[in-house]
Amino acid sequence: MTSDTKEILDAILEPETSAADFAGMALPGSYRAVTVHKDEAEMFAGLAGRDKDPRKSLHVEDVPVPELGPGEALVAVMASSVNYNSVWTSIFEPVSTFGFLERYGRVSPLAKRHDLPYHVIGSDLAGVVLRTGAGVNRWHPGDRVVAHCLSVELESADGHDDTMLDPEQRIWGFETNFGGLAELALVKANQLMPKPEHLTWEEAASPGLVNSTAYRQLVSRNGAGMKQGDNVLVWGASGGLGSYATQFVLAGGATPICVVSSPQKAEVCRRMGAEAIIDRTAEGYRFWKDEHTQDPREWKRFGARIRELTGGEDVDIVFEHPGRDTFGASVYVARRGGTVVTCASTSGYRHEYDNRYLWMSLKRIVGSHFANYREAWEANRLIAKGRIHPTLSRVYPLEETGQAAYDVHRNLHQGKVGVLALAPREGLGVTDPELRAKHLPAINLFRGA
Structure with missing residues (x-):
C-alpha cells in the first residue's frame, strides 16, 4: 500500500x-492490482484445463490509475471476491481475455484505455466512490x-428493453x-448500487455477480420465471452460484432439489433449509460412459x-451451469413443458442431449447471462433487506x-471466496448492527464450511 492509498483507507475508516x-483528496498515481499478462497467454499451452494453476499466472503489482471518463466512477475497493470468470481469465480459457480488451479498445478513443498488455481482473467490489466523471x-x-x-x-x-441485449454488452x-x-477500480456509474448496511465489506462484495445471475436465471421473466410450488433442480447447490439459487428457490416458495458432491456440502444445504439433497458422488452417478458416450440409464436412475x-414429481426448472457433464441429464429430468435455464458451462461448452426428450415433451432451454441493471438492483435490494444472505466461506488478502x-478452480471451496483489497482486516464496514x-x-452459515 502506498502512502496515497493509505490516506484513502484512513479517510474511509474515519466516520467523520x-x-x-x-472529493478533495489527491488521487494516487498507481495502485495495487491483480493482473494477468498478455505475454504469458500461452504459458499453459498443452496442459489440461484442470492442471492449469492460477497461482502461476496471477500477479499482484502496481499499475497506473486510469483516466476517468464521462459517466464513470473511480472506486476505492475495500473488498472483492473470486468468480469463475476470474478463474477462466487466469488460465486463459476458453480464450485469452486480451482478445476482449483489443476488441473493446477499437470501440472509441476512450475505450482504448482498456487495451493494455496487462489485465486487471475481478467482477465484484464493495467500496467507496472517490471520483465521478462528467454527467454522473x-x-x-x-x-x-x-x-x-x-x-x-x-x-x-x-x-x-433489456440491457443484456446491448450489442456492446x-x-x-x-x-x-x-x-x-x-x-x-473503474466502473460505469450505472454499475453502482448501495452497499447493504448490515454487512462487512467482504460480505457485501461477495454476492454481486452470482446473486444477480441467479436472480435473472430463476426469478426474472427473462429467465425461468419461477413460481410458488415449483420443483427446482439446483446443480452445485452449495457453490458460488448454487448457494444463491437455493436461497431464491426457498424464499420464493418453491422446492430445491440440491445436487452436491460431498456430505459436507449436503450439510450446508440442510443448514440453508433444503431437505431434498442428492450427493452425486456418494450415489455414484456417471452420466458419461466414456469421453464420447453418454449413459441414458444414468439419466433414468x-x-x-x-x-x-x-413425492413422484419431476422438476419444473433445472438450474444449469456445469454444462457438458450434466446437460443431457438436465434435459431428460425436466418435466413435460419444463425449463432448463443455463448460464455457464464450467465442465465444458459442447453440450450433448437427446433432442427427442426436448421437442416431444415440449421442454425449453433458456440461455441466461448475468443480469440487467434492474435485475441486479432487485437482487441487491433483497440482500440489503436481509432476505437473501451472502455465502462467504473464506477470505484471502489481495496478495x-x-x-x-x-481453490475455486479445483472446487475446494463452499459458497464464495472473498478477497480483502484496501480493508486491513475482516469485520469492518457495518453501519446497521x-x-x-x-x-x-x-x-x-458458510463460514468455516
Missing part, C-alpha cells in the same frame, strides 16, 4: 470524513457502494479492464431418485488471490 473531504448525478464521492458487473454502451436500440473485469480485484424426493482462484444481529447466523 465528509463527501467534500473525499446519482453518485458522489464518499458514497458506500457495491458494483454489478454489466458494462453497456446503450447506443443501440437493442439494449433499451460486456462483463466488467472480464471483458473490460480495471476490475475489482484491486485497491481501485437420476430422474427416479428425484421423484423419490419430490493471495492466486490461491483463492486455485441491529439488522446484522437479527441475521447473523444466516450471514455466517
Whole structure:
C-alpha cells in the first residue's frame, strides 16, 4: 500500500470524513492490482484445463490509475471476491481475455484505455466512490457502494428493453479492464448500487455477480420465471452460484432439489433449509460412459431418485451451469413443458442431449447471462433487506488471490471466496448492527464450511 492509498483507507475508516473531504483528496498515481499478462497467454499451452494453476499466472503489482471518463466512477475497493470468470481469465480459457480488451479498445478513443498488455481482473467490489466523471448525478464521492458487473454502451436500440441485449454488452473485469480485484477500480456509474448496511465489506462484495445471475436465471421473466410450488433442480447447490439459487428457490416458495458432491456440502444445504439433497458422488452417478458416450440409464436412475424426493414429481426448472457433464441429464429430468435455464458451462461448452426428450415433451432451454441493471438492483435490494444472505466461506488478502482462484478452480471451496483489497482486516464496514444481529447466523452459515 502506498502512502496515497493509505490516506484513502484512513479517510474511509474515519466516520467523520465528509463527501467534500473525499472529493478533495489527491488521487494516487498507481495502485495495487491483480493482473494477468498478455505475454504469458500461452504459458499453459498443452496442459489440461484442470492442471492449469492460477497461482502461476496471477500477479499482484502496481499499475497506473486510469483516466476517468464521462459517466464513470473511480472506486476505492475495500473488498472483492473470486468468480469463475476470474478463474477462466487466469488460465486463459476458453480464450485469452486480451482478445476482449483489443476488441473493446477499437470501440472509441476512450475505450482504448482498456487495451493494455496487462489485465486487471475481478467482477465484484464493495467500496467507496472517490471520483465521478462528467454527467454522473446519482453518485458522489464518499458514497458506500457495491458494483454489478454489466458494462453497456446503450447506443443501440437493442439494449433499451433489456440491457443484456446491448450489442456492446460486456462483463466488467472480464471483458473490460480495471476490475475489482484491486485497491481501485473503474466502473460505469450505472454499475453502482448501495452497499447493504448490515454487512462487512467482504460480505457485501461477495454476492454481486452470482446473486444477480441467479436472480435473472430463476426469478426474472427473462429467465425461468419461477413460481410458488415449483420443483427446482439446483446443480452445485452449495457453490458460488448454487448457494444463491437455493436461497431464491426457498424464499420464493418453491422446492430445491440440491445436487452436491460431498456430505459436507449436503450439510450446508440442510443448514440453508433444503431437505431434498442428492450427493452425486456418494450415489455414484456417471452420466458419461466414456469421453464420447453418454449413459441414458444414468439419466433414468437420476430422474427416479428425484421423484423419490419430490413425492413422484419431476422438476419444473433445472438450474444449469456445469454444462457438458450434466446437460443431457438436465434435459431428460425436466418435466413435460419444463425449463432448463443455463448460464455457464464450467465442465465444458459442447453440450450433448437427446433432442427427442426436448421437442416431444415440449421442454425449453433458456440461455441466461448475468443480469440487467434492474435485475441486479432487485437482487441487491433483497440482500440489503436481509432476505437473501451472502455465502462467504473464506477470505484471502489481495496478495493471495492466486490461491483463492486455485481453490475455486479445483472446487475446494463452499459458497464464495472473498478477497480483502484496501480493508486491513475482516469485520469492518457495518453501519446497521441491529439488522446484522437479527441475521447473523444466516450471514455466517458458510463460514468455516
